Amino acid sequence: MVASTLPGARTGAYWRELVFSRLLPATFFSVFVARYLLTLVAGAQSAKTFTDYLFVLQQVLALSYFTMLVVLYSTRLPQRGTDHRLAVVLVAFTGTFSAIGASFLPGGERREALVLPADILATIGLAYSVWGLAYLRRSFSIIPEARRLVTGGPYGFSRHPVYFGEITTAIGVNLATAGWLGALAIVYCITAEILRMRWEEGVLSRAFPDQYPAYAARVSRFFPNPFQTGSRS
Numbered sequence: 001m002v003a004s005t006l007p008g009a010r011t012g013a014y015w016r017e018l019v020f021s022r023l024l025p026a027t028f029f030s031v032f033v034a035r036y037l038l039t040l041v042a043g044a045q046s047a048k049t050f051t052d053y054l055f056v057l058q059q060v061l062a063l064s065y066f067t068m069l070v071v072l073y074s075t076r077l078p079q080r081g082t083d084h085r086l087a088v089v090l091v092a093f094t095g096t097f098s099a100i101g102a103s104f105l106p107g108g109e110r111r112e113a114l115v116l117p118a119d120i121l122a123t124i125g126l127a128y129s130v131w132g133l134a135y136l137r138r139s140f141s142i143i144p145e146a147r148r149l150v151t152g153g154p155y156g157f158s159r160h161p162v163y164f165g166e167i168t169t170a171i172g173v174n175l176a177t178a179g180w181l182g183a184l185a186i187v188y189c190i191t192a193e194i195l196r197m198r199w200e201e202g203v204l205s206r207a208f209p210d211q212y213p214a215y216a217a218r219v220s221r222f223f224p225n226p227f228q229t230g231s232r233s
Contacts, residue, residue, distance in 0.1 A: 025142075026071040032066040054119050061126035068133045072140045078140055081146035081207035083199050093141050095192020098185045099170030107179025115178040122172030128224075129152065129165030135161060144200040146207035157224035159201070159215070162195045164222055197221060 047053050048144035125215055131141060135153035149225075154161035170189050174182050201221075204212045 020075055022076065026070045029066050029073065030067040033063065033070060036063040036066060044200065048049045049147070051116065051119065054123060058123050058126060059108070061123065061130055063131065064130050065126060068130070069140070072133065072136075072138055075138055076140065077138045077147040079141075079145045079147055081203045083144045083203050088199055089143055091192050091195055092124065095165075095189050095196065096142055098192070099173070099189040102170070102174045102178055102182040102185035102189070105123045105179065105181040105185060107181050107193055108174075108177045111176050118170070118172050118175035121175065122169050125165045125168030125170070125172055127165075129162055129169060132161035132165055144196060144203045149204065149211050149215065151219070156219065156224055158220050158230070160197050160222055161224065163197060164224065167193055 033220045036059050040056065040063055043052065043059055047056050132154050135155055136150055139147035139150060141147075158164060167190055172187055174186055180184065201212075201216065205216075219225075
């Protein structure tokens with residue numbers, strides 16, 4: 001009897017899922033964990049002003065965000081639905097990382113009057129993203145996928161709190177320094193996130209046909225609304 005037919009044998013699909021859906025993303029995000037850990041240590045040692053401490057808080061939140069991504073990608077639940085069309089995958093990944101690349105594009109200059117508002121905006125966005133991930137937990141994915149239906153916490157205020165936090169963070173991080181190329185990268189990021197929302201809603205509607213339409217009918221898509229009737233559990 002060949003090994004592939006033995007009880008407990010691992011199939012090619014299992015190994016592809018392990019490598020490409022767990023190990024590689026977790027390893028990639030580990031680079032950001034190391035980066036923000038070093039930045040946090042350096043920033044905490046030299047912090048003296050309010051702006052310095054705000055920067056330290058941003059690094060704590062960013063470190064928490066990427067640490068959670070490493071853990072969540074390593075322990076994700078099995079998917080119940082997905083959209084793996086090539087265009088969807090391409091937009092999901094390039095949109096996610098266009099905001100990070102925006103700050104490295106040439107042509108920008110530091111606008112001092114916007115530094116503090118930008119830092120505050122980025123901090124709020126990071127905090128909201130971390131809160132969203134804390135509720136999404138093992139259902140997180142960059143590509144539109146369905147694992148379980150989350151309606152508690154920030155998901156009781158809007159259907160896509162992680163996207164809302166990421167867009168807010170991207171604008172805040174680049175607001176005081178981005179040039180035209182950086183601004184275009186942010187516009188592309190926002191466009192990609194909006195497309196991801198729509199694709200993800202389609203996947204969730206198919207995976208949870210009895211629950212998701214009712215949830216979507218009472219909870220706003222993007223902007224948090226604390227006065228609606230979504231679940232807070």
